Amino acid sequence: MMRLRIRALLCSCLSASLLLPTLVSADTNDLPDIGTVAGATLSIDQEEQYGDAYMRILRSRQPVINDPVLNEYINTLGHRLVSHASDVKTPFTFFLIQNREINAFAFFGGHVALHSGLFLHTRTESELASVMAHEIAHVTQRHLARSMEAEAKRSPATIAALAGSLLLAIAAPEAGIAAITATSAGSVQSQINYTRANEKEADRFGIETLAKSGFDPYAMPRFFGKLSEEYQYTSHPPAMLLTHPLPDSRITDSRERAQHYNHVKLPYSTDYQLARARVVVRYAGIDEKAxxxxxxxQRKKNDPIILAASDYGTALVYLDNKQYDKAAPILASLLKDDPQNHFYLDAASDLYIAQGKAKQSVQLLAQALKQSPHNSVLTINYANALMKAKQYQDAIQVLQRYSHDHPEDANGWSLLSEANSHTGNQQEEFAARAELFALKADWDQAIQYYTRAGQLAKLGSLEQARYDARIDQLITQREQFLALQR
Incomplete structure (x- = not known):
């Protein structure tokens, strides 16, 4: 029963997203001002350790989108919000999961996950930002740690045991809803009540962050309202709305809170519309015609930004279906109007490579990097272009720096492994491949590949010493990771 209660706690906390119920009074000041307690539960350092572990598990079990352009966009947007949030104590990382279900969730260490389906249901950048601001508040107010503290008061389990069981529950997500239904009614009710308090607080801080960041604070109630209308009479609503319906009281409450701020009328966001088109074309699971x-x-809106985004999406469809002669003039026109746009440069680079013009891709990106040196999107595309142009040593130099600066980007390690394979440097190929396994918490495979790399290295060389040192680090990380589950 204890494990079931803990798993139910996890499902309540990690699903404490924008769609969970919040029963609130009409008085917007009637809110639980409970601050950022939970210091007795986990330290910030411990939360970051758990967050890193959860992230590695998610990479191995969920379709995390490793798209450089989309990742740059959501992290730029997310950090704009974080810069105006209250009580920020951890760094933040935002990432996308390919899933058409409407959902977002936050967990230890400032990790915020967004389902790609959010781009299909939001209509403006402010609406997407409202979801993210809400999740940021869950992190800054330490709702997961505080919920663990509440559970600890109801049970004889130690905090370490609770945290370890939370990690196990994430590793076995199939236990989710079944665990909740198997839990005693009293335990479930107490968890729901605590989640409602979290939701009130996250809504309050979320709207405040939204307004301070220059977005429309009315976007949150507007998004709530659209979801309520869309799924009010449907026989097949999203799973989140089946288990956690969106009540009218929460919509009303968010409207009243928004009225404390000025209404902001913003033009369409170019990057949001481009990101939305990219998601629809590549991550919505629909065919070319759809x-x-x-x-x-979208073109019926007859707005220049919407028209450009529609052109960009159309070019991606043609590019992905090898209709290069149709994609080329569209991308050329877009780049002429906005030559430093990373969405356009990424697509143009891929087009040149697909046409067998890798050297032109290299030239295009080298020129762009002069304007934006060290930019992650341009750099990873540049490295890929160098590889396609068979300039493997140049690609390796770029990727070594890139992987050092972005060690959690699987794209860098994957390309580095491939580049070293082309040059016949098998030991470095194995070392890069080891890092890919480590990102997914497959410590044994990571250690095995570094061991193989060390066996190929010259005895007593700096390379062998580096591999041995990394093996020691991975062994330590593995033991720390396993200790979290005990």
Whole structure:
């Protein structure tokens, strides 16, 4: 029963997203001002340690989107919000999961996950930002740690045991809803009540962050309202709305809170519309015809930004379907109007490579990097272009620096492994591949590949010493990771 209660706690906390119920009074000041307690539960350092472990598990079990352009966009947007949030004590990382279900969740260490389906249901950047601001508040107010503290008061389990069981529950997500239904009614009710308090607080801080960041604070109640209308009479609503319906009281409460701020009328965001088109074309799971139909419907809004995003999405459809002669003039026109746009440069680079013009891709990106040196999107594309141009040693130099600066980006390690394979440097190929396994918490495979790299290295060389040192680090990380589950 204790394990079931803990797993139910996890499902309540990690699903404490924008869609969970919040029963609130009409008085917007009637809110639990409970601050950022939970210091007795976990330190910030411990939360970051658990967050790193959870992230590695998610990479191995969920379709995390490793798209440099989309990752740059959501992290730029997310950190704009974080810079105006209250009580920020951890660094933040934002990432996308390919899933058409409407959902977002936050967990230890400032990790915020967004389902790609959010781009299909939001209509403006402010609406997407409202979801992210809400999740940021869950982190800054330490709701997961505080919920653990509440559970610890109801049970004889130690904090270490609770935290370890939370990690196990994430590693076995199939226990989720079944565990909740198997838990005693009293335990479930107490968890729901605590989650409602968290949701009130996250809504309050979220709208405040939204307004301070220059977004429309009315976007949150507007998004709530659209979801309520869309799924009010449907026989197949999203799973989140089946288990946690969105009550009218929460919509009303968010509207009243928004009225404390000025209404902000913003133009369409170019990057949001481009990101939305990219998600529809590449991550919505629809075919070419459906994507083109969607893009054509968007054009009816007759706004220059929407038209450009529709053109960009159309070019991606043609590019992905090898209709290069149709994609080329569209991308050329877009780049002429906005030559430093990373969405356009990424697509143009891929087009040149697909056309067998890798050297032109290298030249395009080298020129762009002069304007934005060290930019992650341009750098990873540049490295890929160098590889396609068979300039493997140059690619390796770029990727070594990139992987040092972005050690959690699987793209860098994957390309570095491939580049070393082309040069016949098997030991470095194995070392890069080891890092890919480590990112997914497959410590044994990571250690095995570094061991193989060390066996190929010259005895007593700096390379062998580096591999041995990394093996020691991975062994330590593995033991720390396993200790979290005990």
């Amino acid at each position: 994507a083109l139909d969607w893009l054509q419907r």
